[in-house]
Amino acid sequence: MKVFKKGRLEKILDKLSESAEVYVPMMRGAQSGFFDYKTYNPDFDELVLEALNVLRPPKEVVFPQTEKMYSFKQEGQDVIIDKVYEDENPRIIFGIRACDLKAIEYLDEVFLTCGYEDAFYKKRRENTVFIANACYTPGKNCFCESMGVNPVEPELADIVLREYSDEGYVWEVKTEKGENITRLISDLLEDKEVQLPELKKFVIKVDYDGVAEKLKGLFEHPMWDRLSEPCQTCGICTYICPTCHCFDIQVKAWGDEGYRFRCWDSCMYREYTQMAGGHNPRETAKERFRNRFLHKLEFFYERYGKPLCTGCGRCVFVCPSGVSIVKIIEEIKGA
Amino acid sequence: MHKCNCENPLVPEIVEVIDIIDETPDVKTFKVSKIGGGVPFDVMPGQLAMVSLVPVGEGMFSVSWQEDNDHLQFAIKRVGLMTDELHRIEVGQKLGVRGPYGNGFPVEACKGKNMLFIGGGIGLAPLRSFIKYCFKHREDYGKITIIYGSRSYADLCFKDELFDKWPKEKETEVYVTIDKPEEGWDGHVGFVPSYLEELNISPENTIAVTCGPPVMIKFVLEVLEKMGYTDDQVITTLEMRMKCGIGKCGRCNIGSEYICLDGPVFTLAQLKQLPPEW
Missing domain, CATH: 3.40.50.80 (Nucleotide-binding domain of ferredoxin-NADP reductase (FNR) module)
Structure with a gap:
């Protein structure tokens, strides 16, 4: 087996950063997320490869919170589009967990199938390498296993890291892309036979089986009044969700030039479906709440054959009102 | 049905307004063609296109007619920020347009009816x-x-x-x-x-x-x-708020259907299968 000692982590990241943007889990002040290693400042940041789930999911590497699409110039009545910003920079997500990688698989379904390929997403996606970090000890909010994710065998990974002990990580190459990356740092790896840990038991289990089918008949069920009652429609669940992909398209213009950009949007906001004429098909918090959970548990399943939730547990952890998708699935099962 | 010829489906083509007709105090028909003439793309009845007054905004509109290979017509009501600005433009203004989107009316299935x-x-x-x-x-x-x-x-x-x-x-x-x-x-x-x-x-x-x-x-x-x-x-x-037009941005769903992609045209039989959120 190829392994590397933890003391060599920064050397590996230094080397990989020479030819790509390397996104690594870090604590940055009160925030945790995947940040470009080039911006790593040991005085303020802490590398947290061992963290199970940083708060901000790495989806923003392939689908940034704000992304410039194209710029334009105008002169009188004339308009030209002078640049389309398709970003092909090589990127590495270092330490992505199986749940977040599963989420990338779902984003691929959204952005790359059903008739249209989203060119902005596609360019980023094609140039991103995934170095996954297998999970052996599920966290207290983790339920990925219940949502069909195998935490020790992250799918789509080009390389899988496995923490075999406090000493270091196994470096397991999965794809050709992974082999190419490995060549860059092979002198930092060593051969060693190690014993891998066993996957520990999940604290949270939930049974999603049959939920999508059952939801077909529950649109008007009174439980939605009760379940949505605590929701403040703050939208934080949608921002920290690794699978939420809704976006807005907006324009920034000054003088005779400007650019159009897209940015994350949230189905929890009234403006999301507010039409110019005043009509809003999802006017109330309850309607928006219901649509969010039906999208995750029923609509996405109908369209793509899988739920739009990977069991990462972030929304359960951050919701200021204690809304839990786990409890909602249980309510649906019991309804 | 959802095939698009442009390389990046979210980037519009620039077209020119060749005529503007006042229909009502708050509705105008805009005729647009490619610069130099011709339609930017062929549209079937009932299909949609995203029209942008580039520095202001984009909006999804039904194409109210395609005049052969000459131009597209959009009848647009002044109801908000972008359409308000649109109603102030004059012939010769360049606009962005992308599409066509959606399924359109079942013109073939209606033959003989x-x-x-x-x-x-x-x-x-x-x-x-x-x-x-x-x-x-x-x-x-x-x-x-x-x-x-x-x-x-x-x-x-x-x-x-x-x-x-x-x-x-x-x-x-x-x-x-x-x-x-x-x-x-x-x-x-x-x-x-x-x-x-x-x-x-x-x-x-x-x-x-x-x-x-x-x-x-x-x-x-x-x-x-x-x-x-x-x-x-x-x-x-049907009409819903739309941003991307290609079934990605999320907001125009009614149940698992996206109005921009699977609609906007539905039979009542299809509509009855969907939540009443429109």
């Missing part, structure tokens, strides 16, 4: 593309009945077609109504659903196509059901 079009306000814009398509292929369709209403005479769109051109077409009847009586109007007064009920157009071998404000559509659907139309004989075209 009598057609009943029921429109309200700006809802006539999408129907117009199908109505004009039927006239263009007149032999393919049976009797054509058009029922249309607006708040007032001034608010009726496409007046010269409504009062002059369409009634002269073969086997065609046009019924127009306005909401409230007004001086100089000796036509029908009342809302579209009740006028429809009054006219009681036979469902026999007929397809009804309706578009208007959501509340009008809901009542029209009830009346059609009462008149004996089956769910497969009723077609409507």
Whole structure:
């Protein structure tokens, strides 16, 4: 087996950063997320490869919170589009967990199938390498296993890291892309036979089986009044969700030039479906709440054959009102 | 059906406004063609396109007609920020346009049928593309009945077609109504659903196509059901807020259907399978 000692982590990241943007889990002040290693400042940041789930999911590497699409110039009545910003920079997500990688698989379904390929997403996606970090000890909010994710065998990974002990990580190459990356740092790896840990038991289990089918008949069920009652429609669940992909398209213009950009949007906001004429098909918090959970548990399943939730547990952890998708699935099962 | 020729489907093509027609105090028809002439893409009746006044905003509109390979027409009501600015532009203005989006009306499946079009306000814009398509292929369709209403005479769109051109077409009847009586109007007064009920157009071998404000559509659907139309004989075209047009940005869903991709045209049978969130 190829392994590397933890003391060599920064050397590996230094080397990989020479030819790509390397996104690594870090604590940055009160925030945790995947940040470009080039911006790593040991005085303020802490590398947290061992963290199970940083708060901000790495989806923003392939689908940034704000992304410039194209710029334009105008002169009188004339308009030209002078640049389309398709970003092909090589990127590495270092330490992505199986749940977040599963989420990338779902984003691929959204952005790359059903008739249209989203060119902005596609360019980023094609140039991103995934170095996954297998999970052996599920966290207290983790339920990925219940949502069909195998935490020790992250799918789509080009390389899988496995923490075999406090000493270091196994470096397991999965794809050709992974082999190419490995060549860059092979002198930092060593051969060693190690014993891998066993996957520990999940604290949270939930049974999603049959939920999508059952939801077909529950649109008007009174439980939605009760379940949505605590929701403040703050939208934080949608921002920290690794699978939420809704976006807005907006324009920034000054003088005779400007650019159009897209940015994350949230189905929890009234403006999301507010039409110019005043009509809003999802006017109330309850309607928006219901649509969010039906999208995750029923609509996405109908369209793509899988739920739009990977069991990462972030929304359960951050919701200021204690809304839990786990409890909602249980309510649906019991309804 | 969802194939798009452009390399990046979210980047518009620049087109030129070649003519602007005042339809009502708050509706204008914009005719656009590629710079140098021709349509930016072919559109089937009922399909959509994203139109942008580039520095201001983008909005999804039904294409109210494609005039051969010459130009596209959009009848656009002034209702918000972007359409307000759009109503101030003049001929020669360059716009962005991308599309076509959506499924469009089932023009083939309707061949050999009598057609009943029921429109309200700006809802006539999408129907117009199908109505004009039927006239263009007149032999393919049976009797054509058009029922249309607006708040007032001034608010009726496409007046010269409504009062002059369409009634002269073969086997065609046009019924127009306005909401409230007004001086100089000796036509029908009342809302579209009740006028429809009054006219009681036979469902026999007929397809009804309706578009208007959501509340009008809901009542029209009830009346059609009462008149004996089956769910497969009723077609409507819906509107939701849209941003991408290609089924990615999320917001135009009704249940698991995206209006931009799977719609905007649905039969009543299909609509009944979806949550009533429109």
